[in-house]
Amino acid sequence: MNVEMLQVADAVAREKSVERELVLEAMEQALKTAARRTYAGKNVEAEIDRTTGEIRLCHVRTVVEEVEEEENDLTLEQGKELDAEAELGAEFRTSLPPITLGRIEAQTAKQVINQKIREAERDRVIAEYEPRVGELITGIVKRVERGNVYVDLGRGEAVMYREDLLPRETFRQGDRVRAYLREVRNQSKGPLVFVSRSDAGMVLRLFEQEVPEVQEGTVAIQAISRDPGSRSKIAVISTDPSVDPVGACVGMRGARVQAVVNELHGEKIDIIEWTEDPAAFVVNALAPAEIERVLVDEASNTIEVAVSEENLAIAIGRRGQNVRLASELSGWNIELMSSGEEKERRSEEVAKARLIFQEGLDVDEDFAAVLVGEGFYSMDELAYCAVEDISGIEGLDEEVAQELQNRARNTLLDAALKQGKDEGEAHISLLDLTGMTREVAEQLAAREMSSVDALADAAIDEIEDIDGLSREQAEALIIAAREASGWFD
Missing domain, CATH: 1.10.150.20 (5' to 3' exonuclease, C-terminal subdomain)
Structure with a gap:
């Protein structure tokens, strides 16, 4: 029986991927809890010999200044009778006969062991995966329930909700999947590891894997905007003037960016060189549309962009995708208009400014026009x-x-x-x-x-x-x- 106890501990440790010592400690706690039913009122400790598996129970009594529990407390005089050198706080252990586990005691012991192991598993999962948040992680699809994919990570399980999948992307049990570790959340029912393939971080980490210059820090990805499964825009900058950041990310004959596109099932990737000039950056972000005029309004964080009629649809993109992604990438509100609309708006602004100056400054129309021409509105x-x-x-x-x-x-x-x-x-x-x-x-x-x-x-x-x-x-x-x-x- 004693040897079997150690064998059970070894088996549970292997199955749950926890330390053998932790399983034995859980068993000791379970025996201690069960023994309290037999030795009611006694402060009982249980110990399992790590070599032989022998179970030892003992009654622990403590030397205290004032006795509160007669069965578990000893006065200093009583302690000195047992040991002449006894002091306050000293503990004396007396062996107790082994107990027989009835149905209720066995059930209680089982619950204690399971609880301890669950806590250990939770701590292990958090300790292992929390430092890896923001990394790419690979696992095997364990099951699919209601569109949510549960992934076996080897030493834990992750969930990828339906919104974290790419559109029209499906997985089956046994499929290998690579995803972005988005979050580790410690909940009362246990830790949850969340992974995603639609997060912008997925694009960032894929480029880090495919582009050595990004790994080394020579090329930095400044911003990412993404419409998962359809199109992404990334803004890159080089810390080395001799390195072309866009070319480094595209690779020879587009090999590097194509590897990212393949992993994302054909999602288009626009790579844009980042610049501090917001007007130039927005022009690059709206490519392939050709821009005719840009007006930056820093007060309202807005950039007005005028394009020709034939380029307006290109600049807007399908369902407004191009201008929306460009706006997210740049951090500016982009207002698109045709050249005709832009001229009409400018004419209205000029006429309004002239009238304001004529009435407010008591000047004639020509003088007001001169002020407007110099940029006063x-x-x-x-x-x-x-x-x-x-x-x-x-x-x-x-x-x-x-x-x-x-x-x-x-x-x-x-x-x-x-x-x-x-x-x-x-x-x-x-x-x-x-x-x-x-x-x-x-x-x-x-x-x-x-x-x-x-x-x-x-x-x-x-x-x-x-x-x-x-x-x-x-x-x-x-x-x-x-x-x-x-x-x-």
Whole structure:
């Protein structure tokens, strides 16, 4: 029986891929749990001899300062009777007769052993696969249930959900599969290893395997956007000027990229050279469409792209795929339009800007057209640019430039003050406050304090650095604004 105990431990260790010592510890815990039913109240320990398989049970009593459990605790005097050198904390073990496992005890022992082994398996799977998240992993399809593929990894099992498969991709039991290790999740029912063939990381790792320059770091993949099973776009850059990053990824006669395409069942791969210039990068990302005009709006993170009518469909791609992938790859919102639409929009913007300048600056149409021609499209651009940007226009000197800026700022201030009164925030404007000057009001409006209520909500340190305003004056203006807003009514 004792030898059989060791044989069982060896068999379980091999089957579950866990350490033999861990199985024996689980058996000892199970025996200890079962023995508590026989020796109720006693602190029992169980030990299995690692060589002979002999089972030993013992009652453990501890020397304590104050006895709480008479059956398991000893006073210091009692301990010294057993051992003259006994001290607090010393333990004494007394052998107990072996127990007979009944049906209930055997079932309990089995549950304890199974629980310990499950915990060990869980720790082993997490320890083995968690550090490998982000790698390619190969396994054998174990079963397919409801479109989900369960993969035998050798020392664990992974699941690949239906959405992690490529479209129209099917697997059968026994098929060999290579996938991207996406996540290891520790759950109460056990660890789950998630793999994917649709993740963008799959494309990255395949290129690392096929392109030595990527492995070495000479060529870096900066970004990937992917429509699984259909098309991927990757942006690459070289750290060595002598190495062509696109050519390195394509390979001789396209051998390297073709190996990736074959693994992904014909998924098209667009390889684009990455550049810091967003306009140039977006033009490359929208290939093979030919781009006629690009306008970058950093404030809204948008790039407007104009193409000819015959290139519009190519730039958009099937179901918008090309422009969507280019947008994901670049990180910019791409607005596509035909050349005709772009010209019409520009004409509307120019006409609107001319009208704004004519009305706001009190200038004629020709003068407004000159400002628009120099790249000014809004009153804000004109009001807060450097004076040299205006005086540099042919026919204008610094005095005229300063006058134009003053008119632009006054127009913006009047509009801001009017907006505050239209919203009903106060019955008076900033300029009606005692001690307020137009220069100070203009600077307040630039800080989005164009109404009396907005100034009333401000703190002194928010406005005391305004030119021409002392701390005492700032405090007085805020108090006046609060009085006008009815704070003290």
